[in-house]
Amino acid sequence: MGMTMTQKILADHAGMEKVEAGQLVKVKVDMVLGNDITTPVAVKEFRKIGLDRVFDVNKIAIVPDHFTPNKDIKSAEQVKFIREFAREMGIVNFFEIGQMGVEHALLPEKGLVVPGDAVIGADSHTCTYGALGAFSTGVGSTDMAAGMATGEAWFKVPEAIKFVLKGKPGKWVSGKDVILHIIGMIGVDGALYQSMEFAGDGLRHLSMDDRFAMANMAIEAGGKNGIFEVDDRTIEYVKEHSSKPYKVYTADGDAAYAAVYEIDLCAVKPTVAFPHLPENTRTIDNVGDVKIDQVVIGSCTNGRIEDLRIAGEILKGRKVHPGVRCIIIPATQKIWKQAMSEGLFHIFIDAGAAVSTPTCGPCLGGHMGILAKGERAVATTNRNFVGRMGDPESEVYLASPAVAAASAVAGKLASPEELEY
Amino acid sequence: MKAKGKAVKYGNNVDTDVIIPARYLNTSDPAELAKHCMEDLDRDFLKKIRRGDILVAGKNFGCGSSREHAPIAIKASGIACVIAETFARIFYRNAINIGLPIIECAEAARGIDDGDDVAVEFETGKITNLTKGKEYAGVPFPEFMQEIMASDGLIGYIKKQLRVES
Ligand code: SF4
Numbered sequence: 001m002g003m004t005m006t007q008k009i010l011a012d013h014a015g016m017e018k019v020e021a022g023q024l025v026k027v028k029v030d031m032v033l034g035n036d037i038t039t040p041v042a043v044k045e046f047r048k049i050g051l052d053r054v055f056d057v058n059k060i061a062i063v064p065d066h067f068t069p070n071k072d073i074k075s076a077e078q079v080k081f082i083r084e085f086a087r088e089m090g091i092v093n094f095f096e097i098g099q100m101g102v103e104h105a106l107l108p109e110k111g112l113v114v115p116g117d118a119v120i121g122a123d124s125h126t127c128t129y130g131a132l133g134a135f136s137t138g139v140g141s142t143d144m145a146a147g148m149a150t151g152e153a154w155f156k157v158p159e160a161i162k163f164v165l166k167g168k169p170g171k172w173v174s175g176k177d178v179i180l181h182i183i184g185m186i187g188v189d190g191a192l193y194q195s196m197e198f199a200g201d202g203l204r205h206l207s208m209d210d211r212f213a214m215a216n217m218a219i220e221a222g223g224k225n226g227i228f229e230v231d232d233r234t235i236e237y238v239k240e241h242s243s244k245p246y247k248v249y250t251a252d253g254d255a256a257y258a259a260v261y262e263i264d265l266c267a268v269k270p271t272v273a274f275p276h277l278p279e280n281t282r283t284i285d286n287v288g289d290v291k292i293d294q295v296v297i298g299s300c301t302n303g304r305i306e307d308l309r310i311a312g313e314i315l316k317g318r319k320v321h322p323g324v325r326c327i328i329i330p331a332t333q334k335i336w337k338q339a340m341s342e343g344l345f346h347i348f349i350d351a352g353a354a355v356s357t358p359t360c361g362p363c364l365g366g367h368m369g370i371l372a373k374g375e376r377a378v379a380t381t382n383r384n385f386v387g388r389m390g391d392p393e394s395e396v397y398l399a400s401p402a403v404a405a406a407s408a409v410a411g412k413l414a415s416p417e418e419l420e421y
Numbered sequence: 422m423k424a425k426g427k428a429v430k431y432g433n434n435v436d437t438d439v440i441i442p443a444r445y446l447n448t449s450d451p452a453e454l455a456k457h458c459m460e461d462l463d464r465d466f467l468k469k470i471r472r473g474d475i476l477v478a479g480k481n482f483g484c485g486s487s488r489e490h491a492p493i494a495i496k497a498s499g500i501a502c503v504i505a506e507t508f509a510r511i512f513y514r515n516a517i518n519i520g521l522p523i524i525e526c527a528e529a530a531r532g533i534d535d536g537d538d539v540a541v542e543f544e545t546g547k548i549t550n551l552t553k554g555k556e557y558a559g560v561p562f563p564e565f566m567q568e569i570m571a572s573d574g575l576i577g578y579i580k581k582q583l584r585v586e587s
Pocket of ligand 1: 065066102103104123125299300301359360363364381382
């Protein structure tokens with residue numbers, strides 16, 4: 001029997017001809033990632049091993065993005081601790097304020113991940129790079145420490161679920177809607193321990209930013225990773241951003257899948273996940289009357305340039321509802337500059353929105369837009385768990401940038417089509 | 422290795438944001454983290470449990486972020502073992518890597534009620550509900566994971582390996 005994309009990448013990185021689902025393998029990794037929350041723990045664990053060097057100074061990336069620019073003294077101390085570690089070890093890819101971005105938007109943009117790579121990151125949304133046809137998955141801080149020491153990680157080879165995408169999505173439907181639709185369909189543990197493989201003709205209509213948003217949320221279905229077939233668009237992106245050698249893996253024709261789903265993209269509607277789980281989805285025509293207090297457009301899911309352009313298209317010449325705070329957070333410095341030079345900030349500011357420097361900030365209830373008791377936010381982020389953006393009695397509704405921007409104007413959950421001109 | 426204690430029980434999809442909210446992640450000190458363990462799900466969690474108690478939950482326990490602070494907080498709060506129908510995969514990895522015993526067993530997770538006395542044998546995966554007089558067969562760890570646990574977590578395991586190689 002053949003292998004899935006993920007199985008092939010794992011086999012190659014384990015130096016094996018073939019692997020099977022369920023097998024435990026030790027693989028060489030091409031990149032080890034950590035952030036300001038997970039790296040301090042990893043550094044403490046790394047010290048216990050007693051090594052005075054890391055396995056490869058070029059293959060580790062440390063991105064302080066969660067509580068940065070440092071929100072308080074404790075956060076500042078955590079970042080200082082990892083900054084000093086990075087300097088001591090000579091880690092090349094430590095991204096300071098001024099060069100940083102939300103890690104999962106930053107790494108592909110910096111060309112640090114390419115097709116065929118095996119990547120571990122001490123952050124659950126490390127699965128984002130599957131959009132590039134890489135195997136990438138979230139691990140914990142101890143795994144990060146072990147990875148920094150040895151350049152290796154242990155995995156149980158996953159089986160896969162295949163999603164065959166067909167057709168072309170409608171005007172206001174983005175990758176975010178497609179992945180919310182899928183999570184609503186299979187549930188938050190629908191892909192537990194499994195790989196989610198995205199393939200099919202419909203891929204042609206999904207931009208790289210759409211694919212990043214989709215792979216990003218594989219973890220929200222419990223998946224070990226999400227991975228996209230590599231096509232011309234992927235190669236174009238990689239050539240533009242990286243000089244690293246890459247390798248294209250394709251699933252064998254006779255690879256076994258735990259399940260195969262066909263998704264007709266033209267039937268997917270703008271979709272919103274209601275509190276408090278990403279699987280509580282409703283299509284925009286079924287949301288009812290949900291008044292909101294805040295809108296957040298940003299994060300590793302939807303803080304990329306296309307997301308900001310969509311928000312701009314909707315906010316242009318309109319005003320944010322007086323009852324709503326609208327916070328827009330470009331995910332990286334590069335995206336920030338691009339949005340600025342395209343004039344998007346004029347649109348946002350004229351509409352009455354605030355624009356922030358790149359940070360995870362409100363996405364995890366860190367800073368820069370925390371919710372009070374009873375408040376509701378529409379966010380383009382990826383999690384709406386209890387207390388995720390603030391008080392345990394606040395609520396987060398997950399949506400696309402189009403729905404988030406339209407909701408900011410309407411003061412309630414709304415589709416762009418509902419807005420009056 | 423064994424654990425014996427009272428069960429404290431929760432439902433499905435207990436996520437890492439309620440196990441340890443992000444607002445407390447500006448420290449990685451286990452004792453500090455333990456003070457806020459499960460706070461957003463159950464304010465009385467720390468009052469309810471005693472050292473050595475067993476946390477029982479439904480499906481997909483520990484879903485969400487990769488924060489190792491979650492199993493660290495649970496371990497430091499005094500919980501001796503977590504039994505669940507299924508675990509989210511990063512949580513599963515992290516628990517093993519830091520040496521928090523966890524066992525997957527759907528029957529036990531459903532059959533044990535809050536407050537039941539429970540005993541667990543880690544090597545065999547045998548779970549006994551002492552209150553109800555029932556036994557369940559949990560999934561024991563694969564051998565290499567037992568090795569990691571026996572080395573007091575992944576770091577101890579790697580130290581041993583590096584010693585062998587050099
Ligand atoms: S933007 Fe949100 S989900 Fe993404 S890495 Fe930051 S905190 Fe995590």
